[in-house]
Amino acid sequence: MAKIIGCIGTSHVPTIALAYDRGRQEDPAWKPLFDGYKPVAQWLKDKKADVLVFIYNDHATTFFFDLYPTFALGVGERFPIADEGAGLRNLPHIKGDVDFQAHIAESLVNDEFDLTIFQNKPIDHGCASPLPLLWDHEPDWPGSVVPITVNVLQYPLPTPRRCYKLGKALRRAIESYPKDLNVVVVGTGGLSHQIHGERTGFNNEAWDLEFLELLQHNPEKLMEMTHADYVRLGGAESVEQIMWLAMRGAMPDTIRKVHQNYYLATTTAMTVVLFEGDDVAEPATTATAATTA
């Protein structure tokens, strides 16, 4: 049976992809970011994660606003990484497991999450920016991705509570798959940032840290907030943090933080957090349990 072995919340800033492709891993301005992902990448390797269920948003690349799905799931053995205006990146196409993706779709739709299915489409930085920081890709990715997009661009967006419920349904979908797979749910976006209008450059570190606390211990409070609340507290584009609620919904009520890295360099509070559920035995050693902030 497939099981969820943990979840990861991560930013998906396109600049991460740019810095990665330019080999800035040791650049003093970028090192704190890249180093912050290393314990997560090691954990994924140690735990032999087979699948990453990626809850991310398309940035009007795969889909245009003439047909923009609220929730969509990708099915395919391969997904090219999208050209977003600057050409193609030197990364292998993202791998998929069609049988597992189809099972997730069947389970979600039968569970009243009537999402859109996409196939044979490129995937943008919403997924592809953090992916190479989590998984090695030479010569190829070590596992498959289930891409799930959420509309966080064009209002009305799904409510925060709806996203959490998607996570609940996702857990039922994953746990009803008969094959043994180690699955990690990844929620992407945030944290605080605004990148349009005169308010561009807005950040709120106090709110970011409160968000992370609430996410772990009191997600109900995050579900009671409106989109306007997220915009006010974290900047307009931080509303995408509702996708972290989908990730949270897939986890048990009690979760423990294994690792956190928070790095606000220019305009987005670039964050990665790794949680394990209390249904997974605590590791004997806490070598990777360092929390840096």
Added chain:
Amino acid sequence: MNPQLNGIETIEGTYAFDIRTCNRTLNANRFFWNMIRADWRERYLADPEAVMTEAGLNDTEKELVRKEDWLGLVKHGVNFFVLEKFARVARKTNLEVYAIMRGESFEDFMKTRRVPDAR
């Protein structure tokens, strides 16, 4: 009215992109979205006026594009995430576009950041 957006109009310098806006500006948004296609980029760079006309931009929109008026385009109802594709074609980084939207020089803007060297 979308209850999730109650009070958003009181947040300064912020322009919520919704269905009504997008319905009014779909052509302009599509024009920028097409910048993900290499052939569209090449055609635009070779003859910007012809491609803007083909995309159905009105005179106001054409002028905003000619001037690379990033803030004006956002206020007009263009979604930032299609605009950033155009920024690549206009050879501007996102950080440069952010500075312009704030009405600051790039160097002044970077001084307001915690790690001004992270570019």
